[in-house]
Amino acid sequence: MALVQIISQQSIGADIFELTLEAPVDLRVFPYEPGQFLHIRVTDSFDFLLRRPLSLCKVDLIKNHLSVVYRVQGQGTRRLAAKRAGEILDVLGPLGHGYPKHKDDRAALLIGGGIGVPPLVELARQLRQDAQSVHTVVGFQTKAQAILVSELETYGPVTVVTNDGSLGNHGLVTDVLTQAFCADFDRYYACGPTPMLQAVQRRLSEWQLPGYLSLEERMGCGIGICVGCVHKISRNGRIAQLKTCKEGPVFDAQEVVFT
Amino acid sequence: MALVQIISQQSIGADIFELTLEAPVDLRVFPYEPGQFLHIRVTDSFDFLLRRPLSLCKVDLIKNHLSVVYRVQGQGTRRLAAKRAGEILDVLGPLGHGYPKHKDDRAALLIGGGIGVPPLVELARQLRQDAQSVHTVVGFQTKAQAILVSELETYGPVTVVTNDGSLGNHGLVTDVLTQAFCADFDRYYACGPTPMLQAVQRRLSEWQLPGYLSLEERMGCGIGICVGCVHKISRNGRIAQLKTCKEGPVFDAQEVVFT
Amino acid sequence: MTHPSIDRRASYDAHHEVDLSVQFLTLSLKNPVMPASGCFAFGREVAAFYDLNRLGAIVVKATTLDERQGNETPRLAETPAGMLNSIGLQNPGVLRVIDEELPYLQQYDRLPVIVNVAGTAIEDYVQVVERLSQVNAVAAIELNISCPNVKCGGIQFGTDKQMAANMVRAIKQVAKVPVIVKLSPNVTDIVEMAVACEEAGADALSLINTLIGMQIDIEKRRPLLANGVGGLSGPAVKPIAVRMVYEVSSAVNIPVIGIGGIMFGADAVEFLMAGASAVQVGTANFVDPFACVRIIDELGAWCDAHGVRSVIELIGAAKGERGVVRS
Amino acid sequence: MTHPSIDRRASYDAHHEVDLSVQFLTLSLKNPVMPASGCFAFGREVAAFYDLNRLGAIVVKATTLDERQGNETPRLAETPAGMLNSIGLQNPGVLRVIDEELPYLQQYDRLPVIVNVAGTAIEDYVQVVERLSQVNAVAAIELNISCPNVKCGGIQFGTDKQMAANMVRAIKQVAKVPVIVKLSPNVTDIVEMAVACEEAGADALSLINTLIGMQIDIEKRRPLLANGVGGLSGPAVKPIAVRMVYEVSSAVNIPVIGIGGIMFGADAVEFLMAGASAVQVGTANFVDPFACVRIIDELGAWCDAHGVRSVIELIGAAKGERGVVRS
Numbered sequence A, B: 001m002a003l004v005q006i007i008s009q010q011s012i013g014a015d016i017f018e019l020t021l022e023a024p025v026d027l028r029v030f031p032y033e034p035g036q037f038l039h040i041r042v043t044d045s046f047d048f049l050l051r052r053p054l055s056l057c058k059v060d061l062i063k064n065h066l067s068v069v070y071r072v073q074g075q076g077t078r079r080l081a082a083k084r085a086g087e088i089l090d091v092l093g094p095l096g097h098g099y100p101k102h103k104d105d106r107a108a109l110l111i112g113g114g115i116g117v118p119p120l121v122e123l124a125r126q127l128r129q130d131a132q133s134v135h136t137v138v139g140f141q142t143k144a145q146a147i148l149v150s151e152l153e154t155y156g157p158v159t160v161v162t163n164d165g166s167l168g169n170h171g172l173v174t175d176v177l178t179q180a181f182c183a184d185f186d187r188y189y190a191c192g193p194t195p196m197l198q199a200v201q202r203r204l205s206e207w208q209l210p211g212y213l214s215l216e217e218r219m220g221c222g223i224g225i226c227v228g229c230v231h232k233i234s235r236n237g238r239i240a241q242l243k244t245c246k247e248g249p250v251f252d253a254q255e256v257v258f259t
Numbered sequence C, D: 001m002t003h004p005s006i007d008r009r010a011s012y013d014a015h016h017e018v019d020l021s022v023q024f025l026t027l028s029l030k031n032p033v034m035p036a037s038g039c040f041a042f043g044r045e046v047a048a049f050y051d052l053n054r055l056g057a058i059v060v061k062a063t064t065l066d067e068r069q070g071n072e073t074p075r076l077a078e079t080p081a082g083m084l085n086s087i088g089l090q091n092p093g094v095l096r097v098i099d100e101e102l103p104y105l106q107q108y109d110r111l112p113v114i115v116n117v118a119g120t121a122i123e124d125y126v127q128v129v130e131r132l133s134q135v136n137a138v139a140a141i142e143l144n145i146s147c148p149n150v151k152c153g154g155i156q157f158g159t160d161k162q163m164a165a166n167m168v169r170a171i172k173q174v175a176k177v178p179v180i181v182k183l184s185p186n187v188t189d190i191v192e193m194a195v196a197c198e199e200a201g202a203d204a205l206s207l208i209n210t211l212i213g214m215q216i217d218i219e220k221r222r223p224l225l226a227n228g229v230g231g232l233s234g235p236a237v238k239p240i241a242v243r244m245v246y247e248v249s250s251a252v253n254i255p256v257i258g259i260g261g262i263m264f265g266a267d268a269v270e271f272l273m274a275g276a277s278a279v280q281v282g283t284a285n286f287v288d289p290f291a292c293v294r295i296i297d298e299l300g301a302w303c304d305a306h307g308v309r310s311v312i313e314l315i316g317a318a319k320g321e322r323g324v325v326r327s
């Protein structure tokens, strides 16, 4: 837990903001993973007693800064969006288990939906650093909500899909995930709304592509002590409710049970 | 109720601040009284659900500004003290019944204790305007807490008393209130901590000097609907619990019952 | 006199597409929002801020047989997202309420007046209700069997189902207007209390009254309130109130008024969806004298934004098809 | 591994003049602050933030006979100054707790371990306590007869004094360590429950567990928690908890642990003055992983600033001479 300074706050889409912070830890010393999250107190008022989890989006190792990208969802993120550079934020993290690395892979497929796109940015950067090719498929409701596309394009091709066809292809991300398209990849990494993850998991397990899903559950503590954030995970022959803040938020797609 | 802008906030003593505001109403149109109070929301957080009552201290009719002077007592006034010029405050008032005017009086005695001194400033100004002579006796714990003395001196002589003798006379305000001293006045006006008011009432009723006390009770609404702020008042031959926010905070000293 | 502060306030007279009116017992309410008892006195003070005719109804301060001076001060404490009060039913007594307060309210021609009745013994309550039944101005009685702030009285009736039923039966014999029974949340099983009141003849239920709480003044090393304990109200209690309204409205066939921590229109929506047919706003009036009319307008705006044509559609909407808590 | 975030945090190792130690039953606690059950898991996670030996004691997650997966999600909701949870007693079962969790905690040589026990029938509880009684590492049992989050079990024992007494008697027959009974606030008369448990042989009482509440997701038009209802905790409930601790500690002769909304050292002082001999910190751990040690240090600092030589001086200090609420 640390009190860190806000470096900048920028609007990057309809009700979507990029918030850059001093890192709460020295990121060169403390090994973080793409897919991990920060647990942020939006004010010190009891009105917003619980922290809000937001995924690591970008990391600047030289300045020891990091950023999160978030959509104003309710009152808490609304308060966060009102903060300005120079203000102090109470931040815990990076927390959880992010996307694992596979050194021998050569081609990675990244799949993001809506406000699930941010963690893919740092993931793409790291995969490229490991000399993997990266192709990203991102889906948004509409053009105004499309975010981080140019950032992702610096790491490889990006296929954009919108529900209303206002940008890129018309449809859903799964429309892009044909067997032919997927044949080129060693593995996929997905983050997005639950229905998308569920559809992606179903489709890509058909094509036998292994991958990871980043799950989203309501969190209390973010560190594994409240057991509020569980999701059903099938592991070692049984289904258990594992903590997404501690054992996750990223799980092997094969293990994730949707009900 | 109005959202008004803070004009300035200044430290004027140990943990004591003067806060100048746009008036929530047009003071030239709405007849206010010295001794009335503002009911202020210190933040919009539910952590400080109730408003805080603070007495009118100074009025600038040309700019339509007014000020309150307050001591940091607990968390709520601490929050208030953190506000800066330009910020917006939710203010209700001026509320309550202040000090009544007596046109035929010639000499007024004002008695203030500690953070009860502020309302006497506007009172002294108005009494002088009505061509009364004003002598003020103010008591403080210690020199560092002495406030508004020079302001009061612009309206007439001021006798300062401190508990530790660090400024003015050593002792209590009642030490000054001898029969000889009081003989010169038509009426007194007091505001301060309850033990002081009680002592003043006892002493000055002996010298048969009529006067007013401004009472302090915990307030909910400030407008007379919660019945939380009552004080025992003897009126028309019976003792009733009257609302200090609505029938007070200023009462005829004769009527006030201390238990 | 209209309080001049109102000048600086944006008008709340929003134009709504939604029909906010609800039929509550015999009363046609133009909207389902009314101030809660003890949080609006007898209306005079707030009338300086807005036209009381805009309220769905008004519930006045608890009225007892004789005048009461209430408890010693301090009577109020602030708590996290709430407050404690130990007013102790201070009121001028039923005769002066009839002579001085109700006539004042009669100038508001579109304002049903609900009188909250309290006491210490069944006979007191009966006498108060008898007196009020002679007055045209009273649209309904709210039986306060749940005030935690008086010794020997009030809350016992609200925590023992047999006593509550006896009380309700006695009152129903003398009341000429509908009787709403106000329930205490300080019970093991509020559904049991609600059902007992319904069976005894209650026309409607209102809930919740305050939860019994205490704050210690750690500097003075004693309870802050002179009375020791007080009643907890405000946003802090809302989850408890919503739960109780949900459970009670699922168990009885009479209408329920939801009360507890309503600060915004969205809170009123929450109570309606939990099964309330109307709501009362208490503590919010202290924070914002305009609270009730603001909440009416926010409720209307929410309905408009969500395509709700009649506020009645919201009542019980959170119960799903079976009207029970999912398990 | 110490979580590196700790580096940026000022050390809490304040030096206090005050003696914070309290004797609680057979346990000599170095301070009266312990994490509350279900709000600290089995200690491993927080051990990454600070040395658990600094705690007065640790109360671990409710342990049941068999493993439990708990309720569906969402299990958490935020409320004004509080939160609702419907975890539903997820835990690995007593055998794995004994094999995997308690041995881990034994490395902390100055940390009394209190195991919170839950179940659905007396026999379950008895079997869990029998198993735990064979383990040296257990300093005391906390009997959770107050969990609102499981069907058929837990809370019934906590709301019926006869059932509670039967439970306590059965447990006392098999327990080899002190038995603390954790009371539910969802009752009409908590003193009656407390006295029944004391008479049945409880060695101490802890209170309060959570209050039953509900939040409605008005956009989705259904209760937010998958389970419908959940337990309310956090600062919002503190006034209710303080009142209950005050009343119960005045009525029984066994020690009481105060729980409910403690966020700061001053809150701990409030509970001690209300009559608690020790306190538990729940929800605060979620907001601030350092909450327990911060509260210990704030408590020490408060005592120093107020000339308190031993924290024991504070216990019941708000009761005045007669130890009763002023009226």
Ligand SMILES: Cc1cc2nc3c(=O)[nH]c(=O)nc-3n(C[C@H](O)[C@H](O)[C@H](O)COP(=O)(O)OP(=O)(O)OC[C@H]3O[C@@H](n4cnc5c(N)ncnc54)[C@H](O)[C@@H]3O)c2cc1C
Residues within 6 Å of the ligand: A037, A050, A051, A052, A053, A054, A055, A056, A068, A069, A070, A071, A072, A073, A074, A075, A076, A077, A078, A115, A118, A119, A215, A216, A217, A218, A219, A249, D077, D078
């Ligand atoms: C591991 C993880 C990573 C996330 N990363 C991002 C991100 O990078 N960008 C982003 O915009 N959002 C992200 N989210 C979702 C984000 O946490 C919520 O949108 C946010 O907490 C909503 O807070 P609020 O106060 O605005 O909403 P409110 O509805 O007012 O919040 C009330 C409570 O519900 C919780 N809550 C509400 N919606 C969600 C949700 N969708 N998921 C989890 N908790 C919720 C809040 O945390 C809070 O406790 C992430 C969620 C998780 C679990």
Ligand SMILES: Cc1cc2nc3c(=O)[nH]c(=O)nc-3n(C[C@H](O)[C@H](O)[C@H](O)COP(=O)(O)OP(=O)(O)OC[C@H]3O[C@@H](n4cnc5c(N)ncnc54)[C@H](O)[C@@H]3O)c2cc1C
Residues within 6 Å of the ligand: B037, B050, B051, B052, B053, B054, B055, B056, B068, B069, B070, B071, B072, B073, B074, B075, B076, B077, B078, B115, B118, B119, B215, B216, B217, B218, B219, B249, C077, C078
């Ligand atoms: C009519 C009136 C006029 C006042 N004028 C002034 C003034 O001009 N300058 C000034 O410094 N103080 C004045 N006070 C006292 C001032 O209202 C309190 O010091 C202030 O409310 C404390 O708030 P807090 O949040 O700092 O304290 P907290 O103790 O955190 O407040 C908790 C609650 O207790 C109430 N409270 C605490 N102390 C008092 C108190 N002494 N009187 C009334 N309520 C209290 C608060 O309003 C709040 O509701 C006046 C009080 C009244 C009734």
Ligand SMILES: Cc1cc2nc3c(=O)[nH]c(=O)nc-3n(C[C@H](O)[C@H](O)[C@H](O)COP(=O)(O)O)c2cc1C
Residues within 6 Å of the ligand: B226, B228, C036, C037, C038, C039, C061, C062, C085, C087, C089, C116, C144, C147, C182, C208, C209, C210, C231, C232, C233, C234, C235, C237, C259, C260, C261, C262, C280, C281, C282, C283, C284
């Ligand atoms: C200061 C105060 C006085 C109250 N007086 C009464 C009363 O006289 N009769 C009654 O039935 N309820 C009384 N109540 C309870 C409220 O009507 C309401 O049930 C409770 O405050 C919960 O609603 P809220 O959270 O909106 O305030 C009082 C509450 C407060 C805060």
Ligand SMILES: Cc1cc2nc3c(=O)[nH]c(=O)nc-3n(C[C@H](O)[C@H](O)[C@H](O)COP(=O)(O)O)c2cc1C
Residues within 6 Å of the ligand: A226, A228, D036, D037, D038, D039, D061, D062, D085, D087, D089, D116, D144, D147, D182, D208, D209, D210, D231, D232, D233, D234, D235, D237, D259, D260, D261, D262, D280, D281, D282, D283, D284
């Ligand atoms: C997420 C969560 C889980 C809990 N689990 C348990 C439990 O397993 N056993 C128990 O006796 N109490 C449990 N409680 C209740 C707490 O121990 C405590 O009594 C309550 O939360 C009030 O304290 P607080 O306001 O400090 O949180 C739980 C509370 C929370 C918030």
Ligand code: FES
Residues within 6 Å of the ligand: A218, A219, A220, A221, A222, A223, A224, A225, A226, A227, A228, A229, A230, A243, A244, A245, A246
């Ligand atoms: S958020 Fe508390 S255990 Fe995951």
Ligand code: FES
Residues within 6 Å of the ligand: B218, B219, B220, B221, B222, B223, B224, B225, B226, B227, B228, B229, B230, B243, B244, B245, B246
């Ligand atoms: S403060 Fe509410 S009546 Fe005076």
